[in-house]
Amino acid sequence: MSNRTTxxxxxxxxxxxxxxDFSKFNVCDSFxxxxxxxxxxxxxxxxxxxxxxxxxxxxSARLGERDFQIITSVQRYRYMMTSQLQRLHxxxxxxxxxxxxxxxxxxxxxxxxxLIDTLSRRIGGVRxxxxxxxxxxxxxxxxxxxxxxxxxxxxxxxxxxxxxxxAHTLAVAEVAVQLTxxxxxxxxxxxxxxxxxxxxxxxxxxxxAVQSLKPDIFAITVSGQYEDRWFLEVDLDTxxxxxxxxxxxxxxxxxxTGLEQQEAEVFPLTVWIVPTSDRKERLISxxxxxxxHQPKLFxxxxxxxxxxxxxxxxxxxxxC
Numbered sequence: 001m002s003n004r005t006t007x008x009x010x011x012x013x014x015x016x017x018x019x020x021d022f023s024k025f026n027v028c029d030s031f032x033x034x035x036x037x038x039x040x041x042x043x044x045x046x047x048x049x050x051x052x053x054x055x056x057x058x059x060s061a062r063l064g065e066r067d068f069q070i071i072t073s074v075q076r077y078r079y080m081m082t083s084q085l086q087r088l089h090x091x092x093x094x095x096x097x098x099x100x101x102x103x104x105x106x107x108x109x110x111x112x113x114x115l116i117d118t119l120s121r122r123i124g125g126v127r128x129x130x131x132x133x134x135x136x137x138x139x140x141x142x143x144x145x146x147x148x149x150x151x152x153x154x155x156x157x158x159x160x161x162x163x164x165x166x167a168h169t170l171a172v173a174e175v176a177v178q179l180t181x182x183x184x185x186x187x188x189x190x191x192x193x194x195x196x197x198x199x200x201x202x203x204x205x206x207x208x209a210v211q212s213l214k215p216d217i218f219a220i221t222v223s224g225q226y227e228d229r230w231f232l233e234v235d236l237d238t239x240x241x242x243x244x245x246x247x248x249x250x251x252x253x254x255x256x257t258g259l260e261q262q263e264a265e266v267f268p269l270t271v272w273i274v275p276t277s278d279r280k281e282r283l284i285s286x287x288x289x290x291x292x293h294q295p296k297l298f299x300x301x302x303x304x305x306x307x308x309x310x311x312x313x314x315x316x317x318x319x320c
Contacts, residue, residue: 070116077196081170273302
């Protein structure tokens with residue numbers, strides 16, 4: 001945690017944008033890949049045919065920089081909604097409606113090229129329209145990223161995500177989009193690093209065995225000459241407090257290795273983002289009781305409090 005000075009107490013924080021509430025996600029819904037639409041080949045699980053390297057090179061030459069950024073975002077976050085990609089990459093439109101139309105056209109083009117695809121179920125049902133479509137990378141899309149960057153990434157075969165996995169993945173993407181938005185809009189705040197998993201995972205040794213710490217997101221924000229580092233954990237109130245405490249113990253073990261401090265001289269604040277105030281108070285109580293004589297490495301907040309935490313330092317009552 002850094003000692004960054006905060007903004008003036010009287011400075012207003014803009015109200016959060018209307019965003020999907022993944023805490024109310026229906027975990028009884030099922031999700032599957034659409035089989036009714038006619039799609040070009042995209043690789044494993046999408047078609048028995050295959051896009052050749054030459055075809056990919058021709059496709060790559062036709063793509064603009066924003067097209068490639070969209071494909072990369074879908075690959076990094078596993079699943080993303082049209083509305084999230086619109087807020088992330090289509091910020092130059094006159095109105096939000098125009099931005100959504102532009103995003104939908106671009107995503108349709110990338111789908112027709114076989115680089116990304118959608119799940120058949122929309123978040124929010126049919127009434128959600130194109131903004132509720134959920135996108136994922138195809139094998140051809142991953143190969144195109146490699147052609148452009150020469151950076152190997154783990155190949156993800158398409159699988160039918162469980163309702164919880166999808167809800168959590170979209171919620172993590174939503175936190176990343178929100179953090180990008182209010183750092184982009186703020187005059188005194190810059191987002192210098194944003195790493196989703198597995199980019200943000202850390203390894204350390206415990207009694208000679210290699211252990212892994214797996215945050216949902218690692219981010220660095222900069223305000224003036226001060227830099228703040230964050231491990232972000234998205235909680236949907238599906239795990240028992242004891243499991244949360246067990247993961248907190250991993251953070252304490254990693255903290256005691258000093259590995260993170262060797263690189264940056266500070267240890268990131270681990271922020272648990274929870275859906276309700278009741279869940280927030282329960283987790284604060286359990287974490288404080290378990291680690292009462294140890295460094296305060298955690299903050300527990302609701303999703304509406306993230307902007308206040310990052311921009312103004314948050315509330316000390318959330319630290320534990």
